Amino acid sequence: MFTPKLVSVLKEGYSWKQLQADLTAGTIVGIVALPLAIAFAIASGVTPDKGLVTAVIAGFLISVLGGSRVQIGGPTGAFVPIVYGIVQQYGLDGLIISTFMAGIILIIMGFARFGSVIKYISHSVIVGFTSGIALIIFSSQIKDFFGLKMDKVPTHFHEKWWAYFSHFDSINPWAVAIAVGTIALSLLFTHFKTKIPGSLFAIILSTLAVQLFNLPVDTIVSRFGDIPNSIPAPSIPALDFDTLQNLLKPALTIALLGAIESLLSAVVADAMTGSSHRSNMELVAQGVGNMASALFGGIPATGAIARTATNIKNGGRSPISGMTHAVVLLLIMLFAGQWAKLIPLSCLAGILVVVAYNMSEWHTFKALLKGSRSDVAVLLTTFFLTVVFDLTIAIEVGIMMSVFLFMYNMSKVSGIEQITGPQVEGKESDDPFAITKYKLAKGIEVFEINGALFFGMAHKFKETMGVVERNPKVLILRMRKVSLVDASGINSLREFIKRMQHAKIKIVLSGVQPHVREELDKSGLIDMVGSENVLPHISPAVDRAHAILEETGR
Secondary structure, three states, X not given: OOOOHHHHHHHHOOOHHHHHHHHHHXXXXXXXXXXXXXXXXXXXXXOHHHHHHHHHHHHHHHHHHOOOXXXXXXXXXXXXXHHHHHHHHHHHHHHHHHXXXXXXXXHHHHHOOOOOOHHHOOHHHHHHHHHHHHHHHHHXXXXXXXXXXOOOOOOOHHHHXXXXXXXXXXXXXXXXXXXXXXXXXXXXXXXXXXOOOHHHHHXXXXXXXXXXXXXXXXXXXXHHOOOOOOOOOOOOOOOOHHHHHHXXXXXXXXXXXXXXXXXXXXXXXXXXXXXXXXXXXXXXXXXXXXXXXXXXXXXXXXXXXXXXXXXXXXXXXXXXXXXXXXXXXXXXXXXXXXXXXXXXXXXXXXXXXXXXXXXXXXXXXXXXXXXXXXXXXXXXXXXXXXXXXXXXXXXXXXXXXXXXXXXXXXXHHOEEEEOOOHHHOOOOOOOOOOHHHXXXXXXXXXXXXXXXXXHHHHHHHHHHHXXXXXXXXXXEEEEEEOOOXXXXXXXXXXXXXXXXXXXXXXXXXXXXXXXXXXXXXXXXXXXXXXXXXXEOXXXXXXXXXXXHHHHHOO
16 A cells, blocks of 8 residues: 555566656656746746746656656646745745645645545535636736736736736737747647647747747746756755644645645546556655655645646656656756746746646536536535635535535435334335235334434434334334444434333334444444344344233233
């Protein structure tokens, strides 16, 4: 469970042919990752080199230690609104500390084996916040897309768009042309079987055009200065308890989103390659990668679905390709930074608009809107909160809504009913163990619980069993369909048994499943009823009920 896939690959035997394929795929992914790493960093409110450092340091470690053969780690669009918000509120030092803390949380989640639990987050929640993030990324690129002459872009969604509308009279047509051309090339190249994406051609063409014709558009160097040609020395900002307390919430958000994003990417990769990842080891690797990224001044990293898919499509089948991608980015940073700094910001804006469109999952969003009311409610609430407030609130509320709606739906399909008496005669005729197939003496009644006996159904159990008007002498409670019982269900059952015992009514439990019986035994309910009155199915339960009648002489 906690063995990196790299170790497994090397133990299985690693061929020269596969090494060549991995080196080729890693080189291509490294080139693809270059503009994305820079663009995500700028969109997040930090300098371009922070994105490159993250892709190099975190990307390398995630591949070395990860639980997936082909996962590519680095900065992603999902983190843009989170990182931007943290930088605006706490500064770069606050971001570094939050990222480091998130790494620790991810490692704890991995060793606590939370990898499989995260997979159960509602699909509506995931689509809701992913689509919301896509809209936020799109909104954050309007200034550079249109080349607007304006100061600092506001943080909040509505304030951002109000500021844009107030400055649309300063549109730069050259910036618009470059951004639109970038989008056109990116979309056009998707129709060709080429290993190099259209965005890279757009970067080369737009950079050359700006330099040759001295076009009046902002570039990386004009706004941020030179891109450093070295990896900074590791360091960590000064820490105190108040700072850690204030940054715990952002750190939890980074960790949760990083875990979800990386495991979703790993699942997609498994489907494409036919392999299987180790989710808990992947979380540990993500944690180490984020801690290291923070030490070198980087931003949060996670599994990147698009880059992982590019790796697979170009023949990458081992962590060597991911490691190669990081090395290629390092070489570009060391030896080609003087050219990368000339990239027009409107070109990067065009790239991020395409990223936002691909992230939006509008086909899935549209399909979910035709689903159940509960799914639609969760989807729209998560989407709205992500856009208007922040991702932390959106995920928290979305998950809570999913849980409560699930409990509500579970309670609707769960219940308890009386299955003896003239009003239900013949109702179970197709059931080989139907109670109507047994001759019951007068004074015996049978009730059956259907579904989970949990806190969402506890009130229904109390209401149903509270209206037992005819006092039977023996009551058989069939539990063959009870798959789950929790503390509230046990408490309701205990209160009911006490009430029946007070009324001198004997209780017989029928068909209690082994794991449910274990819980009842721990709570002392088996002792209350008497182990001789807990039977495996209805036949011995009916015999026991008749025996009780004879014993009591009734």
